Amino acid sequence: MSAPALTCPRCQSTQVVKNGRIHNGRQNFKCKACSRQFVLNPTKKVIGQDTRELIDKLLLEKLPLAGIVRVTGVSETWLQTYVNAKYDAIPKQVDVWPKKKGGLTIQCDEMWSFVGNKGNKQWIWLALDVKTREIVGVFVGARSRSGADGLWQSLPGVYRQCAICYTDFWSAYEQVIPEFRHQAVGKESGRTNLIERFNCTLRQRVSRLVRDTLSFSKKLDNHIGAIWYFVHHYNLSLLV
Incomplete structure (x- = not known):
């Protein structure tokens, strides 16, 4: 006696073919009529x-x-x-230690990444407190004035009011940061070395930010979420 034909659990079609195996090695099937994929006798795994x-x-x-x-x-x-x-x-705002006004210094920098394909570049704008090493500002967007403004607005108010800001010579910074508190410097000055080092850490720890990768984000929301997830973890690690 021949075995009964497989039927699709969705449309009951018998146009079913093998379609590889799932993560645990069990045979996967696909319905050619409605494209439903399924396994025989599935068990719900908690x-x-x-x-x-x-x-x-x-x-x-x-x-x-x-x-x-x-x-x-x-x-x-x-x-x-x-x-x-x-x-x-994931909260999309920084959670940092309370700060007193005065004596605050931050380093700002931007690094590129992409979502979906390398033609869709997304720039990660970051600000780091020189004294505490906390990441105090994050924004993901274009490498333009809007991106610099997004970083500026992400900073807690005490930094926008009081901090001296060291950046590279990218013109978008000077369009947003008050002139009397903005210092544009070259790499040789060492005034942006902490944030540049954090950029390297971020690329090494978040797989979707590695320059040559197959793990890049398909969705911008997940791309941003992964960055914020690591930033919150990094800031918490400074308390240990």
Whole structure:
């Protein structure tokens, strides 16, 4: 007696073909009629808190999502949904120690990245407190006055009111930062070395920012969320 034909759980079509294997090695099938993919006798897997905490840590290392799937054994679909929700909930503003007015110095710089393809460049604007090493300003956008203004507006008020700001010679800075508190300097001065070093750290720890990578962001919201996730972790690490 021949085995019964496979039917699609969505449309009941028998036009079903094999379509590779899922993350745990089980055979995957695809319906040619409605494109539904499925496995036989699926079992719902509960993702425990220990696995979720491990994923949270792995998101702070230079691992693509595909690598996290291989390490943890979760499905790509579940992981992407989890990451989307996590990045969407990340606060998009800095949380820094209270500061007194006076004696504040920050270093500002911008670094490029891309979303979707290398033709869609996104610039990450950052500001770092020289004394505490905290990241006190973040903005992702164009390398223009609007980007510099986004960084300026992301700074806590005490920095906008009092801080001396060291930057490179990119003209957008002088269009936004008050002249009497802006110092444009070259790399040889050492006045922007801390923020440049942080840029290197960011590229080394966030896989989607590596210059030659297959792990780049497909969605701008996730790109921004991943950057903020690492910045909040970095600032918290300074308290240890």
